[in-house]
Amino acid sequence: MFPTDPISNLAALIRCPSVTPAEGGALTALEAMLAPLGFSVDRVVAKEAGTPDIENLYARLGAEGPHLMFAGHTDVVPVGDEAAWSHPPFSAAIARGEMYGRGAVDMKGGIACFVAAVARHIEKHGRPKGSISFLITGDEEGPAINGTVKLLEWAAQKGERWDACLVGEPTNPESLGDMIKIGRRGSLSGRITVHGVQGHAAYPHLADNPVRGILQLTQALMDSAFDAGTDTFQPSNLEVTTIDVGNAAVNVIPARASAAFNIRFNDHWTAESLKAEIVARLDRAAKDETLRPGRQPVKYDIVWNERPSHVFLTRNNALIDSLSGAVEAVTGRQPKLSTTGGTSDARFIKDYCPVVEFGLVGQTMHMVDERVAIADLETLTGIYEAFVARWFGHAAA
Ligand SMILES: [Zn+2]
Structure with a gap:
C-alpha cells in the first residue's frame, strides 16, 4: 500500500517505543513504508566502545543525480511521568483534532509527512528525475555518536553523494510557516x-x-x-x-x-x-x-569540552528558494530564514551538502502530552510535496 496518508504513517511510528537507544520497531515500520515506493533500504548498526549499539536506516530511490536527502531521527526522549499524559505516550490517540504521542513533533511527524509527500509525488508524476534518500538515525536525542556522523561516513564510503538536504526537525515556534532554519550557531x-x-x-x-x-x-x-x-x-x-x-x-x-x-x-x-x-x-x-x-x-x-559544534550558514538559493516558495505556496506566509536555537544534526550534514531545516511546530517537543494538530500533518505534507517538485524542477532547469 502506498503510504500517502501522513496520519496513518505517524500513528505507525508513534506506536513504536523508540526511546534512545532502542530501535523499538520504528525503523522497521519506516522500512515497511519505503519498500513499496521502490526504495532500497539499508539498516546500519553503528558501534563504539562505551556506548550502546545504535540501529540507523539509509534508503535511496533512483540511481542518478540530482540527489535530494531527507534527514531525521526516529528515536525519542523518555516520556517522563507517564501518569501525567492525557493519553498513553505510545498510543497515537487522536482527540480534539490532535494526535498525542512521544515523537509526534520531534520528529516522527516530520518523517511521516515526508514519506507521504514522496508517495504522493510518485503517484502523480512517477519517480522523480534524480534520486531521493532518507538518512534516519536512532541516536539524535542521545550522545549522537553512533548516529548521523557514522551513517554519513558509511554512505559516503560507498559512494553516496548528495546535492541538498532537508532536515525535518520541528522549526516553527508557533504555527506552520513561521520559520526555516538556514544555519545554526x-x-x-x-x-x-x-x-x-x-x-x-x-x-x-x-x-x-x-x-x-x-x-x-x-x-x-x-x-x-x-x-x-x-x-x-x-x-x-x-x-x-x-x-x-x-x-x-x-x-x-x-x-x-x-x-x-x-x-x-x-x-x-x-x-x-x-x-x-x-x-x-x-x-x-x-x-x-x-x-x-x-x-x-x-x-x-x-x-x-572536546567536541564543539561548529557554526554554519547555508547559502544555496536553489534549496532555500524551493523550500521557502513551497511554504509560501501552501500557507500563504513567507517564512523567516533563521539561525536561532540549539544545535542539530544539520551541523554534521553541512560537511557533505547544503542543508536547511523545516518541520512541524515545536511547542510540545520533549514535554508531557507531546502532540500535533492533524491539520498540520496535512499541511506539512503539502509543503514537502511542493518542495520536492520545486527542487527537482530547479535542479533540472
Ligand atoms: Zn529532534
Whole structure:
C-alpha cells in the first residue's frame, strides 16, 4: 500500500517505543513504508566502545543525480511521568483534532509527512528525475555518536553523494510557516580552575583565596559583548553555568575554585578564534589587581569540552528558494530564514551538502502530552510535496 496518508504513517511510528537507544520497531515500520515506493533500504548498526549499539536506516530511490536527502531521527526522549499524559505516550490517540504521542513533533511527524509527500509525488508524476534518500538515525536525542556522523561516513564510503538536504526537525515556534532554519550557531564549552593557596581565614596574607580569582575571570568572560551579531545571526553569547568551590568550612580559605561556561557563537568566529579570544580575556583578567592588590597574577587552567559544534550558514538559493516558495505556496506566509536555537544534526550534514531545516511546530517537543494538530500533518505534507517538485524542477532547469 502506498503510504500517502501522513496520519496513518505517524500513528505507525508513534506506536513504536523508540526511546534512545532502542530501535523499538520504528525503523522497521519506516522500512515497511519505503519498500513499496521502490526504495532500497539499508539498516546500519553503528558501534563504539562505551556506548550502546545504535540501529540507523539509509534508503535511496533512483540511481542518478540530482540527489535530494531527507534527514531525521526516529528515536525519542523518555516520556517522563507517564501518569501525567492525557493519553498513553505510545498510543497515537487522536482527540480534539490532535494526535498525542512521544515523537509526534520531534520528529516522527516530520518523517511521516515526508514519506507521504514522496508517495504522493510518485503517484502523480512517477519517480522523480534524480534520486531521493532518507538518512534516519536512532541516536539524535542521545550522545549522537553512533548516529548521523557514522551513517554519513558509511554512505559516503560507498559512494553516496548528495546535492541538498532537508532536515525535518520541528522549526516553527508557533504555527506552520513561521520559520526555516538556514544555519545554526556554534556551541563551545569549557571549565576554568583557579589554583590558590589554602589557609586560615584569619591569616589571608599566608593564603591566596581562589574565589577572588574565579570572580575576576568569570567577570571578564561576561563583561562585554563578543560581537554585535550579523544580518543572519544573533550576537554571540556566553553564560557562566556554574561556579564551584565546595568548601564547607567558614574559617578556611579554599585551595581551588572552578567555573564552567557555554558560549553560543555566530559566524564572526570559529571555535579556534573564539578560544583564543577567551584565553586573551582570561590572561588580562588574571593580572588585574582590583580584588587581589599586590598579588601575582591568578593561576588558572582551562579545559575545553572536546567536541564543539561548529557554526554554519547555508547559502544555496536553489534549496532555500524551493523550500521557502513551497511554504509560501501552501500557507500563504513567507517564512523567516533563521539561525536561532540549539544545535542539530544539520551541523554534521553541512560537511557533505547544503542543508536547511523545516518541520512541524515545536511547542510540545520533549514535554508531557507531546502532540500535533492533524491539520498540520496535512499541511506539512503539502509543503514537502511542493518542495520536492520545486527542487527537482530547479535542479533540472
Ligand atoms: Zn529532534
